[in-house]
Amino acid sequence: MTFDHIYQYNFPTTIRFGAGAIKELPAYLRQNGLKRPLIVTDSTIAVLPFFKTIVSDLRIHGIAVEVFSDIHKNPVKSDVYKGTEVWDDTARDSVIGIGGGAALDVARAIVLRVNHREDLFKYDDLIGGDVYVTNEVPHFITVPTTSGTGSEVGRSAIIADDETHQKKILFSPKLMAKIVFADPALTMDLPSFITAATGMDALTHNMEAFLAKNPHPLCDGIALEGISLIKDALEPATNRPDIESRSKMLMASMMGAIAFQKGLGVVHSLAHPLSSLLDTHHGLANAVNLPYGMEFNIEGFEDKFRRIARTLELKEENGKAVVEYLFNLNTKINIPHHLGDIGVKSEHIETLADLAFADFAHPNNPKPVSRADFKHLYLTAL
Template sequence: MNFQQKYTFSFPTVIRFGAGVVAELGDYLKSQHLSKPLLVTDPLVRELDFFTKIISRLEQAGISVEVFSEVHKNPVKSDVLKGKKSYQETDRDSIIGIGGGVGLDVARAIALSINHHRDLFDYDDLIGGDQYVTEPIPHFVTIPTTAGTGSEVGRSAIISEDESKKKRILFAPSLMAKIVFADPELTMDLPAFVTAATGMDALTHNMEAYLSKNWHPMCSGIALEGIQLIGKSLEKATLRPDIESRSNMLMASMMGAVAFQKGLGVVHSLAHPLSSLLDTHHGLANAVNLPQGLAFNYGGSEEKFDQMALMLGLNKGEGSQLPVYIANLNARLGLPANLTSIGVLPSHIATLSDLAFADFCHPNNPKPVSQYDFEIMYTNAL
């Protein structure tokens, strides 16, 4: 790939990829006869220089911009309802999600809510709520600023209940963005810790998708390529970033999000309760739990582990070394080595295990997981 070049491809939505492509946003909106977007992001991204430049370019192009950024680190329903109110009261005609998973998930949920007026969680995919997604979605554009969740190419949003913090999945094919502007330059100023944590999120997506028991050979192939890109790029993107490493990570992040339509697994079920209970960053939660999840899944998936090991640069037949490899990678990236380091206490284990067992990801794991298994993995990760 020529990293000075800009590319357009579809999979399945249109993706505009390359350094500087975000500058095309104003012309794109005008080509679609849109002039009043709601820009949805999080409070941190809102303060960054590139976000200010995006607004300035849009205003210079005659675009009326309204910004909504009142969102929690792990977004909740009330965030979405506030965004819906902002969209309606300021008479917007489109929605642009800018950011990592938080900004993009909230933007997608707001897009769903505009013309769908049931309770937001009536649309929860896990209870068949997608059947109620019948009305048009406002024109929706996504712009990722991290290389982790891959939410920009997704069709779902994970939003928590305000009180219980239980995670809900809002899903429908119509929630896919009309176009993605994937500009690696927007990720260049991310702090090393954020780059590492989001990069491990992308790696977890690709690895769990590849291991998932569901059959989807195209997703499996994409996941392996994503693993390989991350293996050769994550450390450099974190410690010595350049446009090539950041581009590779952004591409691998999107690959992970495409691949995990095949399913995720035990690591995500371990990670989600940490975000709900302790407000842990999702990528960090995945990173700390990934060695335990891999160790649990090795038996019965030896061939797949060997294939992933090759993609990460290990020798033939070294799949059993992946848990140790990931633990060492976390250390090289400066990420915490255990759950104790991120505030987990032994007294949390029972509640975390209950939440993990109730989570929606582990049914796709390559082997069954019991509540006791979760207790053991959390305890070993302390």
């Protein structure tokens, strides 16, 4: 792959990939007769120069843009309802999600809600709610600005209950974007902390997908290649960013999201409660927990860890070397090794263990995880 060219991939949806791809957005909208998009983003991105340039370029081309950015960094149901009110009040014809996982999850949930007006959590996939996603949905476009969740190529949105903080999954093949404009140049100005945290999120997705218990050889291959790209790119993307490292990270992020249709695991169940209870950045929560979760999974799955170690080109091809690599990588990109360093206190552990055990991710872990296991993992990481 060269990094001065725009490529098109059609997997799982149409992806325009390369520096400058975002410049194709106005023409795409006009070609599809879309003149009144609702852009969903977050309050941080909404004030950045590159975002203002995107909006200005659309307006110059006669596109009447409305921006909604009033969302939490860990999205909740009320964010989706507020965004849908903006859709109703301003007569939009399409949705463009621009941002990281939070913005794209809210955008996708608004896409669902436009023509599905019962309680949002009726459509929770964990209780079979996907069968109620029967109506048409608006034209949906995604533009990632971080290399982490890979939500731009996904079919689901994770939205939390405002009161209980429990996360729900809204899922349907209808919620996949019609097209993704994946422009690594949009990630060039990300602060190093966000680059590091989102990059470790992408690594967690690829590693957990590879280990997940459901058989899916296609996803296994994608996950290993994603791990390989991150091995080469995350540290330079964080500390010495250039378009090559940013391109590799953006591709690896999408690969992780494609791979984790196979499932996730213990690390995400450790991380989700930190976000819902303590408002911890999701990528940071995954990053700190990843070495501990991987260590938990080694026994019984030595062959899988041998393949991960080989992909990482480690001298010792075993699980212990993988865990050591993860701690070392966190050090190189300035991620702390302990939960106590990111605001977790001993009095949080019991509640965190309850939430983790109730989480949707760990049933796909390669081995069962009990509440006692979660408590032990939190205490070890504390």
